[in-house]
Amino acid sequence: MTILALKNVSKSFGALKVTDNVSFEVPEGMALGIIGPNGAGKSTLFNLITGNIGADSGSIEFLGRDVTRTPARQRCVSGVGRSFQIPQPFSKLTVYENLLVAGTFGRDKSEAEVAHTCAIILERTELISKANAPAGGLSLLERKRLELARAMATHPRLLLLDEIAGGLTDAECQSLIETIKAIHAEGVTIIWIEHVLHALNSVVERLLVLDFGKVIGVGDPAAIMESKEVKEIYLGIEI
Numbered sequence: 260m261t262i263l264a265l266k267n268v269s270k271s272f273g274a275l276k277v278t279d280n281v282s283f284e285v286p287e288g289m290a291l292g293i294i295g296p297n298g299a300g301k302s303t304l305f306n307l308i309t310g311n312i313g314a315d316s317g318s319i320e321f322l323g324r325d326v327t328r329t330p331a332r333q334r335c336v337s338g339v340g341r342s343f344q345i346p347q348p349f350s351k352l353t354v355y356e357n358l359l360v361a362g363t364f365g366r367d368k369s370e371a372e373v374a375h376t377c378a379i380i381l382e383r384t385e386l387i388s389k390a391n392a393p394a395g396g397l398s399l400l401e402r403k404r405l406e407l408a409r410a411m412a413t414h415p416r417l418l419l420l421d422e423i424a425g426g427l428t429d430a431e432c433q434s435l436i437e438t439i440k441a442i443h444a445e446g447v448t449i450i451w452i453e454h455v456l457h458a459l460n461s462v463v464e465r466l467l468v469l470d471f472g473k474v475i476g477v478g479d480p481a482a483i484m485e486s487k488e489v490k491e492i493y494l495g496i497e498i
């Protein structure tokens with residue numbers, strides 16, 4: 260089953276076309292990586308999928324339903340979760356309270372249900388020992404983990420990760436990869452934008468390359484990394 264389908268989606272900021280006639284489909288259960296140079300339009304693509312910004316043209320389907328004009332909150336409630344490139348937790352709230360906000364947002368769930376699931380998510384994202392610590396005092400890895408945990412607290416069927424491994428040491432990155440793999444193994448569909456290619460390629464089954472807002476390649480990660488176009492455009496190697 261296709262969980263997400265973009266058809267001819269375009270978006271401009273003034274004269275700058277940041278998303279240029281983008282079409283692709285993601286089968287449920289897949290982990291898809293998105294790579295591309297700085298400014299290629301990767302985060303904008305996430306904002307279009309989540310509804311944080313609206314498309315100028317084209318359509319976006321989630322779980323077979325057209326969500327092109329659906330507000331962000333409703334898309335989140337129906338199963339689109341995301342992490343942001345720059346973690347911005349509620350710094351004066353505790354880690355646990357941050358999760359409660361995400362878990363409660365827009366949902367018709369009892370406080371007891373939300374409290375229970377948030378505790379489980381804190382375990383799975385290795386933040387349980389920090390549950391009562393103010394989020395403002397977390398290390399970078401912990402803040403990245405909190406981004407992941409907050410996204411998980413919204414119960415996503417599709418999880419969008421925006422450069423979640425950026426700035427981490429190799430060891431930190433490896434521990435985060437294991438957590439992401441475990442989430443994926445439970446059946447959550449993942450789309451992951453990342454510049455840390457070894458992290459990305461250890462999780463994803465397919466890679467999509469964006470350049471100047473256009474999809475210039477999509478397919479098996481090894482084949483994509485070896486393609487002439489990707490080496491020239493993304494890695495800056497002249498062939």
Ligand SMILES: Nc1ncnc2c1ncn2[C@@H]1O[C@H](COP(=O)(O)OP(=O)(O)OP(=O)(O)O)[C@@H](O)[C@H]1O
Pocket residue numbers: 272277295296297298299300301302303304
């Ligand atoms: N709200 C906005 N208004 C105007 N221009 C924007 C807006 N959002 C993004 N842009 C521009 O669109 C282009 C693509 O930005 P985007 O953040 O999507 O790229 P990216 O591929 O995610 O880059 P990076 O890898 O550096 O995060 C950039 O030139 C950016 O300055």
